[in-house]
């Protein structure tokens with residue numbers, strides 16, 4: 001039955017891929033959310049039954065480590081997002097997330113460009129994640145993405161709101177450059193901004209593990 005479901009989901013994926021739009025691929029969740037019925041929206045879904053996972057084993061010429069990578073990434077290391085403007089309490093932490101990636105030793109550089117189809121938004125949402133990312137892909141390349149931060153859950157959980165916002169944004173940008181979620185329980189010796197159990201109030205920089213993982217793709 002599982003194989004049958006997988007076959008059906010692969011067919012579904014192919015159908016979806018032809019219009020190059022996916023539903024949520026990966027999300028930044030609260031611990032509570034991981035336990036909820038909608039777990040298939042978080043990293044465990046990618047790990048187990050995501051047809052994207054199977055497809056990209058076949059199509060990718062690269063050596064993908066699926067313990068670190070989700071199998072699709074923004075092929076150009078220069079990543080622009082459409083200009084966005086929030087109040088400084090949000091704008092500065094979001095900008096810091098981009099800067100934090102830029103200052104690490106990778107080819108990746110985030111910036112803004114008015115012609116970009118990539119967007120960043122923040123607002124109060126009823127869903128439980130701190131942030132989500134929607135992506136469109138062509139093969140293993142991310143052609144555009146939308147990141148949405150949830151001010152309701154972030155404000156509710158944060159003790160250092162600025163750092164918390166930066167940590168969530170750094171995580172979502174990690175998905176842009178190919179990193180997968182590392183849910184609680186996965187052994188990541190040096191820590192990772194992709195871990196769900198990281199201290200979001202203080203961990204705002206991509207770790208050595210994250211940097212090494214990105215540099216496997218670029």
Ligand SMILES: [Zn+2]
Pocket residue numbers: 026027028029043171175180181
């Ligand atoms: Zn995630």
